[in-house]
Amino acid sequence: MVESVKRAVRILQELTGAAPRLGVTELAERVGISKSAIHGLLRTLESDGLVIQDAESGKYQLGPALVTFGNAYLDTHELRTRAVTWSNLLAARTGEAVWVGVLVDDEVMVVHHAFRPEGVVQTLETGATLPWNTSALGKAVVAFSPEELQKRLLAGPLAALTGRTITEQATLAAQLKQVTEVGYALENQEATLGDAAIAAPVFDRSGAVAGAIGVIGPVERLLEDERRQTYAITTRETARNLSRELGALRVGGRPSPA
Missing domain, CATH: 1.10.10.10 (Winged helix-like DNA-binding domain superfamily/Winged helix DNA-binding domain)
Structure with missing residues (x-):
């Protein structure tokens, strides 16, 4: 059987x-x-x-039955449930689309997608998956994951979706270290040419990383110097608030980034 x-x-x-x-x-x-x-x-x-x-x-x-199963998984996922309000607030504050993602094997699954507030045509990405190394969400999660898991993921295979995707182990390891220092991760056209993202980790009541939340948008808008700093601070603040709602007392057992 x-x-x-x-x-x-x-x-x-x-x-x-x-x-x-x-x-x-x-x-x-x-x-x-x-x-x-x-x-x-x-x-x-x-x-x-x-x-x-x-x-x-x-x-x-x-x-079609698999759609029902998939929706049931999303509807009962605590991070997604708690993230809906915070995602909408982050989208309103930044004017950008917001994704919430969790690590599934070596990919990040988008469990919630808040549309960009402007009334433009947008495609719902809930349920979509991306190789962890190609997304800010993935880097934010992996940076605060247990060392054993981090080493396994860095050892590959590391997917490349665009010519800007980083697949060098040493470069990715350095990026992950930087994420733990500043509290957020960046993605520069590594999943889709023309798009960028800024994401911060979310922690649960045990102090373990539960996923990440981030803003997604055109690279020229997101990574413009002044706006990037503002978005990073806002995203990190939203992630901390969401973590508190999940019961986290501190950031993954490490001091909170300044």
Whole structure:
């Protein structure tokens, strides 16, 4: 039974990375079991809405039930729940979009997205993931994570999304050290060309880093000298207030940055 569950999870993982669908033979090769076994698992997953079969090609893709599971995860995530009000306030104070993220393996998942106050067309990024080293959110979290986890993540692999993504271990390690000193992290077109971000870590009642909150926007606006300093102070202050709401007494067991 446990092995069947593992295989079912593996199917979902393969379909998550597929573009856009996979057939029984392809899945059997990727998972490493017979086509008959894959077919049986797919039928079970399909009956619960976890996968669906395309009528024209006969191939499979992720099903609508996963949306319900994803929404349930977000709705019960304490950091996201507590961050809604603070994210809206930060967006109002800076005039920029705000993301709240948590570390999931070697990626950062956006668990909440407060839109930029101006009435421009914006895409909701809640649920999106980014390699930790390409985002200010990821750097803010990893900088205050346990040393063992930090070393493992720095050892790679380190993804590159743009030509400005930093993939040198020594450079990233130096950046993480600086984050612990100033209390916030920067991202300069490392995930998307033209965009920048400033993020600060959020801590829970145990003193452990729970995630990060940050402002996202055009690089020429966010990283302009005077505005960058103002945004950094405001973001760091918001992160501290959110941490207090989560029950944190001090910043990750370390002295609070000045």
